[in-house]
Amino acid sequence: MDSDIVLETRDLTKHYGGVHALEGANFILRQGEHVAIMGDNGAGKSTFVRQITGVERPTRGEIIFYGEKVQFDGPLDAREAGIETVFQTLALADDLDVPDNLFLGREKTLFNLGPFSILDYRGMREATKAGLEKTGVKIPNIHNTIRNMSGGQRQCVAIARTATFHSRLTIMDEPTAALGVQETAQVENIIRALKEAGEPLILISHNMRQVFDLVDRIVVFRRGRICANLVKEETDGQDVVAYITGAKTQDEYAEAF
Amino acid sequence: MTDGSHGVGGVTFDASRRRWPNEVNIFAALILIILIFEALGALLMNQSFLFDSRGRFDTIFNEQRLRIIILQVSIIGIIALGVTQVIILGGIDLSSGSVVGATAMITMSFAQVATVNGHPNPKAVFGPELMDLPAIVPVIVGLACGLFAGLVNGLLIAYTRIPPFIATLGMLVSARGVAKWWTKGQPVSFPTEGYAWIGSGMMPVIWFVLLAVLFHLILRYTVYGKHTYAIGSNEEAARMSGIAVDRHKVLVYAIAAMLAAFAAIVLSSKNLTAQSGMGVVYELYAIAMAVIGGVSLAGGRGSIVGTVLGALIFGVIQSGFTFLRLDAFYQEMVMGAIIVGAVVLDQWRQKRAALRS
Ligand SMILES: Nc1ncnc2c1ncn2[C@@H]1O[C@H](COP(=O)(O)OP(=O)(O)OP(=O)(O)O)[C@@H](O)[C@H]1O
Ligand SMILES: [Mg+2]
Numbered sequence: 001m002d003s004d005i006v007l008e009t010r011d012l013t014k015h016y017g018g019v020h021a022l023e024g025a026n027f028i029l030r031q032g033e034h035v036a037i038m039g040d041n042g043a044g045k046s047t048f049v050r051q052i053t054g055v056e057r058p059t060r061g062e063i064i065f066y067g068e069k070v071q072f073d074g075p076l077d078a079r080e081a082g083i084e085t086v087f088q089t090l091a092l093a094d095d096l097d098v099p100d101n102l103f104l105g106r107e108k109t110l111f112n113l114g115p116f117s118i119l120d121y122r123g124m125r126e127a128t129k130a131g132l133e134k135t136g137v138k139i140p141n142i143h144n145t146i147r148n149m150s151g152g153q154r155q156c157v158a159i160a161r162t163a164t165f166h167s168r169l170t171i172m173d174e175p176t177a178a179l180g181v182q183e184t185a186q187v188e189n190i191i192r193a194l195k196e197a198g199e200p201l202i203l204i205s206h207n208m209r210q211v212f213d214l215v216d217r218i219v220v221f222r223r224g225r226i227c228a229n230l231v232k233e234e235t236d237g238q239d240v241v242a243y244i245t246g247a248k249t250q251d252e253y254a255e256a257f
Numbered sequence: 258m259t260d261g262s263h264g265v266g267g268v269t270f271d272a273s274r275r276r277w278p279n280e281v282n283i284f285a286a287l288i289l290i291i292l293i294f295e296a297l298g299a300l301l302m303n304q305s306f307l308f309d310s311r312g313r314f315d316t317i318f319n320e321q322r323l324r325i326i327i328l329q330v331s332i333i334g335i336i337a338l339g340v341t342q343v344i345i346l347g348g349i350d351l352s353s354g355s356v357v358g359a360t361a362m363i364t365m366s367f368a369q370v371a372t373v374n375g376h377p378n379p380k381a382v383f384g385p386e387l388m389d390l391p392a393i394v395p396v397i398v399g400l401a402c403g404l405f406a407g408l409v410n411g412l413l414i415a416y417t418r419i420p421p422f423i424a425t426l427g428m429l430v431s432a433r434g435v436a437k438w439w440t441k442g443q444p445v446s447f448p449t450e451g452y453a454w455i456g457s458g459m460m461p462v463i464w465f466v467l468l469a470v471l472f473h474l475i476l477r478y479t480v481y482g483k484h485t486y487a488i489g490s491n492e493e494a495a496r497m498s499g500i501a502v503d504r505h506k507v508l509v510y511a512i513a514a515m516l517a518a519f520a521a522i523v524l525s526s527k528n529l530t531a532q533s534g535m536g537v538v539y540e541l542y543a544i545a546m547a548v549i550g551g552v553s554l555a556g557g558r559g560s561i562v563g564t565v566l567g568a569l570i571f572g573v574i575q576s577g578f579t580f581l582r583l584d585a586f587y588q589e590m591v592m593g594a595i596i597v598g599a600v601v602l603d604q605w606r607q608k609r610a611a612l613r614s
Contacts, residue, residue: 055497076499091497095490095557096483104487105498107480115481115508 003067004031006169006200007052012061014047021047023224025061029169032198034191036211039221040244045204046088048221049173053085054078066168076105082168086175088204090158098142099128102161131164135190151178156186163190170194171202176210188214208237220244227253279551279558283566290570294577306580322576324459330546330572331465332527333539334565335520337546338472339513341564344547345476346509347489347556348414348421352428353517353543356406357536358436360521364399365445365531368392368452380446382439392451396522403518404511406432411510415503429540436533446530456527464523468516473561485509489556545592546571548599555607 007029014022022044029035037045051058054072063070065081072078078085092101103124109117128142137156139149146154155178162170172191176184191214194201205211211218212232220228220243228243228250242248249257294306309319336353343350366382371389373379378388406428413424439445454460476482484505487495496502520539525531550567552559574595578588 074499074501075497076501079499087497089493089497091491091494093487093490093494093498093557095486100483100487104483104495105500107483109480113479115484115505116475116479119478119480119483121478 005029005064006031006033006066007202008064009048009052010062010064012048012051012063013059014044014051014056015059020224022051022058025226027219027226029200029202032195032200033217034195034201034203034215036215036218037202037204037221038206038211038218038240038244043221043244044224045221046173047224049085049087049171049202049204052078053083053087053171055087079106079165082166084162084165084167084170086155086158086162086172088173088177090154092146092154092158094147095145097145098132098139098157098160099124101146101157102128102131102164127164128160131160135160135163136186152180152183155179156183159187159190167199169200169202171204173204174206175203176205176207184210208240211240212237222246222249222257225253225257227257280560280562280566283549283551283563283570287566287570287573290573290577294573294580297577297581301581306577322580326569326572326576327462327465328459329575330568331461332520332524333542333571334465334546334568335461335468335523336517336539337543337550337564337568338468338561339516340540340543341547341550341552341559341561342472342476342485342509343421343513344544344552344554345489345556345559346485346506347492348506348510349544349554350410350425350510350513351422351540352406352410352425352432353513353520354536354539354541355429355432355436356403356514356517357521357524357539358533359406359432359439360399360402360518361525361531361535362436362439362445362533363402364395364518364522365448365525366395366439367398368395368448368526369445370447370449373447378447380444382445389449392449392455395448395452396455399518399522400515403515403521406518407511407514408507410514411507414510415506433533433537436535439533442533444530444532448526448529452526453529454526456523456525461523461527464519468519469561469565476561481505481508486557489558491557542571545596545599548596548603551599551603553603553607554600555603 005028007027009025009027012022012025012027025048037048039045050056052063054075054077065083070081072081093104096104099121108120108123108127110120111118125142132139132142137160139153139156146157149157155175159172159175162172176187179187188210191201191203195214203211203215216232218230218232218235218240219226220230220240222244228248230240230243239248243250291307298304298306305319307319307322309317336357340350340353367387367390369378369381369383369388371378371385381388410425410428413419414421476485484495484500487498487500488502488505492502521536524535546567547559547564548554548567549570550559550563550565552563574592575588578585578591
């Protein structure tokens with residue numbers, strides 16, 4: 001078996017009652033590779049992400065992470081295994097401030113007293129500042145609650161959260177959806193930095209330019225199934241749109257449609 | 258925490274223009290209410306509400322009234338400390354009053370003396386082998402009652418996804434049933450000296466203050482507190498961030514019910530008796546204290562400091578009405594209006610916050 005495979009899913013499937021949100025996804029991500037997932041609204045992209053990050057239990061199928069078959073019991077499990085995710089819903093607690101959110105679920109503590117462990121506020125504040133500095137994310141006041149922030153600032157916080165921690169796989173679900181021109185460029189720079197560092201990435205995006213700018217390969221989802229796996233150099237925008245809309249389907253995926 | 262240098266990336270941030278914490282507003286409200294009673298007192302009664310009006314120089318305040326105010330709110334205040342955590346978590350606990358009743362009855366049964374004035378205890382629940390026990394026994398029994406009720410609440414809410422309102426409403430009815438069934442409605446009296454000490458004199462106030470400080474620190478400086486706020490602000494986000502949401506909920510409901518149980522211990526000790534009707538509607542008063550103190554029913558916002566201020570406002574109003582010799586009926590009517598007012602204010606605040614973002 002290939003040793004440079006970061007993530008592989010076999011027949012990954014998720015049904016919500018009668019809704020077949022994800023059906024038989026076979027997906028491979030290799031070391032250092034940046035892959036985009038594209039597809040129309042409701043195609044199953046976020047569902048795919050929720051299965052591999054332990055947020056939900058797949059109906060069936062296997063997930064292999066760095067050669068090991070994994071079954072994450074929850075999002076924390078996936079994080080501890082090294083998967084950092086920017087969820088489409090951002091997963092921020094509105095009433096908490098930036099350091100609190102960056103460390104949500106994995107707080108730095110001074111003394112370990114189980115649930116009553118004392119928080120290391122200073123450590124988290126310093127790490128937050130360093131993390132924001134590193135990613136170039138601009139937040140006027142990190143002690144502002146998320147509730148009082150603009151949509152773009154919230155997104156920056158969510159992205160800074162993944163970028164602050166060392167990870168073995170980064171997943172971003174539409175990270176620039178609410179961002180202005182400058183902030184989008186900033187996030188794209190973060191992604192390029194990951195590429196240079198050789199860290200693998202799954203990027204979900206509807207932005208064709210961005211995808212062609214940043215990734216090596218494009219996987220297209222349609223109605224819960226993968227319908228194309230395209231190397232960037234061998235395709236173009238029109239071609240991808242044809243796969244997204246269902247005008248075309250790659251031969252190896254054709255029998256399902 | 259207040260140095261102004263947290264601007265990152267060159268965006269200016271003016272530290273002097275931070276909005277002050279909501280607790281300042283509530284404190285202002287407390288002062289305002291006191292001033293209103295002072296004014297009414299001067300106008301209608303020709304005496305001062307909280308200040309010493311007998312012209313002595315050794316005292317500034319009317320200590321007796323102050324003492325009554327804080328003593329009055331202390332026991333329900335202890336319950337409110339737990340209710341605060343449950344509401345911040347995004348839940349609600351309607352069972353605390355009934356938990357007080359059931360716990361008081363059961364606890365008192367383990368705190369009885371064998372002989373009263375040379376006669377056998379006329380209210381004895383158990384045989385002599387379970388009498389004259391050291392006070393620690395009934396205290397542990399009481400806390401265990403609270404723990405049990407809280408675990409039932411928490412497990413129902415976290416794992417069967419029954420809405421907190423329904424689950425704790427069920428407990429409200431059931432626990433009251435236990436309180437009545439325990440001695441078939443008979444009061445339980447004559448506690449040991451050790452047990453009677455727990456709620457004697459100003460002890461309820463001391464317990465309230467100690468527990469308020471403890472839980473203020475816990476909510477502020479521990480992972481438990483952070484997760485409570487996180488779940489209340491956005492349960493889904495908390496889950497996705499890897500917080501063990503269900504387990505945490507069970508813990509919070511357990512702690513809240515144990516605080517109610519402790520209030521029952523203090524109350525029964527103070528009264529030297531337990532009755533099956535003890536604690537009726539305390540849950541609503543406790544919720545009122547929290548809400549008046551700025552704890553948002555939507556979850557995620559509020560503090561122990563706020564609730565303590567809310568409890569004081571509650572006590573001042575109660576005592577103010579007595580001071581003005583107004584009927585208890587009016588008192589309840591006005592209290593109801595204040596609770597509704599506090600909730601309306603909170604919703605208005607939320608809407609304004611939502612509009613801003
Ligand atoms: N919890 C759920 N229960 C029932 N159906 C769901 C659930 N979550 C998602 N779905 C359905 O699954 C399908 C795939 O949704 P998903 O969120 O994965 O789409 P997506 O590709 O991420 O779309 P978008 O581009 O809009 O983010 C949709 O039809 C959606 O309605
Ligand atoms: Mg999506």
